[in-house]
Amino acid sequence: MFSRRRLILTAGLVMACPAVLRAAPQKLRLAHGLPTTHPVHPAMQHFADLARERSQGELDIALFADGQLGQESDLISQVQAGKLDFLKVSGSLLERFHPAYKVLNLPFTLRDRAHWLRVTNSDVGRDILATTTSSGLVGLTYYDAGARSFYGRKPINHPDDLKGMKIRIQPSVTMTRLLELFGAEGVELAWSNVYVALKSGVVDGAENSVVALIVGRHGEVATHYSFDEHTMIPDVLLVGTERMKSFTPRQREILQEAATASYHHMNKLWDAFETKARADVQQMGVTFVRPDKEPFIAKAAPLADLYAGEEASRTLLRRIAQA
Structure with a gap:
């Protein structure tokens, strides 16, 4: 009788508090080598915030900027070894993992920013992101790093x-x-x-x-x-292949949606940042x-x-x- 009562009580609690069924938050880390004053940092914070919000707290991503966890080559090794979850690196470093990045990075291949936007937001851009999966790195999105x-x-x-x-x-x-x-x-x-x-x-x-x-x-x-x-050459947001496999299908969908949203957010941030930078550089006497x-x-x-x-x-x- 006691066991039956406890079972009924537990079921009632679950129905009244759906949060009981939620998975425990996953504490994840995202690292990059640029300072927090660079617009790519708030763009990735936008990614982390959306992932946390849409997963109801299951995906809790903390950012580590300014090379706190190492420079880009070190971060790649950490992600491949499963010691780090996400990272942002320049597309130039990904050349050694797949020749598709060599093609993307060829001089004058991307004619102007409008062309850059079309390529990075198209099937060809997404196909390039997928090329490093077998090397332990899943590309999620690109970030504008300027000409x-x-x-x-x-x-x-x-x-x-x-x-x-x-x-x-x-x-x-x-x-x-x-x-x-x-x-x-x-x-x-x-x-x-x-x-x-x-x-x-x-x-x-x-x-x-x-x-x-x-x-x-x-x-x-x-x-x-x-x-x-x-x-x-774009910056690229990546997640470890094994880490990506560990997420549920819904979590993977959330991460991709959040990454795409951060891509569009970064494009707006970059426009303003580059315009101001050009004015500031001239004031420095360059x-x-x-x-x-x-x-x-x-x-x-x-x-x-x-x-x-x-x-x-x-x-x-x-x-x-x-x-």
Whole structure:
């Protein structure tokens, strides 16, 4: 009799308090290397907030910014090892996991921001995100990181102006080869070391979006920024493959919906941030240079033959061009 009464009482409590049936909150971590002042941080906070809200607290994602848990290469290893759940990295680092990112990152493949938006919000963009799944990394969405251009202590009006220069780059076979075509040397350095390297002369320049001159204070040690806009490499939000498998189908759906919403939120944040950054950079005394892009495009052309030589890569390049 007692057991029957207890069973009836428990059933009544469950009906009165559905929360009893909810799964315990999963404490998850998302890490990246940029400061909280960069718009990608609030964009990812939007992702975390939506995931928590729509899962009714089951997915509790905490953000760790500014390289607190390591630089991007370290974070990738942590996610693959199951020690970290989510991360944001530059698409350039994903080249070593699948050639699709080499194609996406080819110079002048993305013509302008409108084209970037069409590609990243299309089937071809989603197909690229899925390519690293077998390497332990599931792509959820892209974030705008702006067009990357060269900057340093002298104007760069033509690719020949880069001859003999040491230019900081992210780890990327594509960028290493591009600098060789321009007669320069690509120097791979972690983001946290770029300011000191520019100031001390370890490198003569760097390549990044104009906001790097504000976020990384590079405008204090660089005098000229050249809008050659050779690449528009996106940042990518990823989750570990095994971690993704551990979620329920509904939780995976929530995460993807939240990631897509954060993509659109980031696009709005980026517009305002980049506009303000350009004004602030000019106030710092940096001279903007707007070179003819055609010589840069011509010099970079052999890369398409080198890295899009296989039929799958050529097909992907055509799909990107047609987006």
